[in-house]
Amino acid sequence: MRPIALFQAVGLFLGLTNAAPSADVSVASRDLFKRAPTCNTPSNRACWSNGFDINTDYESSIPNTGNTRRYILDVTQTENWVGGDGQVKKLAMLFNGTFPGPTIRADWGDWIEVTVRNKLSCDGTSVHWHGIRMQRNSVNDGANGVTECPIAPGTSRTYRFRAEQYGTGWYHSHYSSQDGQGLDSSPGAAPAADNVLFNGTHVSSAGTGDYARVKLKVGKRHRLRLINPSVDISYTVSLVNHDMTVIATDFVPVNAFTAPSVLLTPGQRLDVTIDASKTPGNYWFNVTFSSSPCGSSRFAKPAAIFQYDSVAAGIPTIQGSAPTDTLCQDNNNFSPVVRRTVPSSAFKVNETNTIGVELVQKAWQNVPNRVYWNVHGHDMNVTWENPTLEYVANKDLTFPERYNIHTVDKKNGDWAFWLIENTSVLPHPMHLHGHDFYVLGHSTPPRTPSPPR
Structure with missing residues (x-):
């Protein structure tokens, strides 16, 4: 088993990273290491390959895979775009015409090359690789005005960096306010979100759209990659009648701990596991907000549906109880494995x-x-x-x-x-x-x- 790094585009809230890479992707061939015969099992993923495991200090030791993964991202804009909740958006800026954009996948130690082609009509742009270590490589960080000039319309640039850590990341525009388009008439606290999207989709208050649906295999443990790419809203997420075990945050593996809900602040990623060990059915995956001023939504009860594969798709009947109010405070249980x-x-x-x-x-x-x-x-x-x-x-x-x-x-x-x-x-x-x-x-x-x- 190889640890991997995954990146998804701005707009992804619940990052299950099940989108396929774009068609414009290539990877150099390489020899595959033989999997250790006994140490890697469904209940123990600590042993990986070729002398690397979860206790390896990734700041001093990185696998030399010899691979370069290449992607192309086209930045485009569309007026009157119909979003995943069925509502018309005045203007949408998209990666490769999709929302969320394509997933970038790599093994730990791979080099990643992403060519960004600016096809906007008038704006410059850049892409920031949120959370990636760029020591001695800040020229590829993607923060225009700091590490580079914007990519002008009709031009492109290629970013090159190495996956020095493993886990879940995301990428987004770092030009002006492209990562959070929109204006509000009242200065001060962030306005309420029109809606909360799960992998780019949700129902709307007008009755359009559909719930995002995730299937669980009975008796299996599932890894869920959570990403909050919002501009200024924190979310508490919970799965009715199920606990989540937190195993990583922001490219850092942590000593596992179990909780009935987790808080995601803007830009944060959490890797959690969920055991499909409850009565098979359809369950709400709920988003709630703190009573403190760190975000709200005009949609009353944002949710996705988690469905056991042994039952038919349906609307859950148990809403579940509200999780403990976080008061916008970060979790203090994170303790790094390394x-x-x-x-x-x-x-x-x-x-x-x-x-x-x-x-x-x-x-x-x-x-x-x-x-x-x-x-x-x-x-x-x-x-x-x-x-x-x-x-x-x-x-x-x-x-x-x-x-x-x-x-x-x-x-x-x-x-x-x-x-x-x-x-x-x-x-x-x-x-x-x-x-x-x-x-x-x-x-x-x-x-x-x-x-x-």
Whole structure:
């Protein structure tokens, strides 16, 4: 058995990754390793191949497969597009004409090449590979204005990176607000979603569309890849009468723990297993929202249907009880299988290592109260034609203040400690492009528990 990395496009909420790769995909041939005769069984997937297993430190040891997987993504736009819930969308931007876009599959250690062709009428674009480690390869991160110029209409670029970790990821446009098109008249908290889509489909309040349906094989354990690609909405998901066992989050395998529901914040991925051991039937897979301000939907009860393969398709009759309100708080049970040790430090909080995050309103062009997330007192306003990486390549470190650059003056191998404070009334996730970071604690006041997560 080989660990794999999978990526799905923006718009995918429940990532079962059952879409086929696009037709424009190739992979170099390679010899297959023989599977170990006894250590890999349906109840034990810890043993893989050729000296690699779940305890292998993927930061220092990666399989050399010799493979390059190649994909082509065409970025197009369609007006008056009929979505998976049967409702007309004024404008849709799509990968290869589908929503969600095609799945990118690779083995751990493969190289991945994705050619992105911009077929939009007027906008530039780029594609960010969310969660992928891009150390020594930031030019392929896909953050225009930072690591590259936008891909102009009618042109293309090829991204090349290695699957240095395994698990579930997603890709999305990183140009302006293409990953979350739409405007709302009221500044402040994020507006309620029109609907919640499961693998791109759902019913609507108008009666159009259909429920997404997932089949379970009686007596089998199923791996479910959950992705939340929303702009600013957190979801709690649960399967009626079934528990979920969490085995990985954000490309990091974790010591398994079981829960009746899990919280997914924007950009987060969770790999869970579900045992099809209950009375065969049709069960609701429910989405609920916190009472705190981290998202809501105009559709009252978003849900998909999980169907045992031994029964006919039907509408579930048991709604299930509401899961515990998370109050928008992250789960603290994550403990990595590959343990990390963060060195002791005489860390003292000061203005140079404290990053403040706040929500502010200010005028911009003809918009009097545009909402910004300020980081360290500034919102980031980059120039497309002069990305940050170009300054570095030209050995010019005199960045404009609006670029919001924070220099970490550390030699390779040293550590940087930061305190991140959210002073707004709204929760908001943060992620660091191209790297993993270690959470030492979160509370008021700051604390540093052990072990790091």
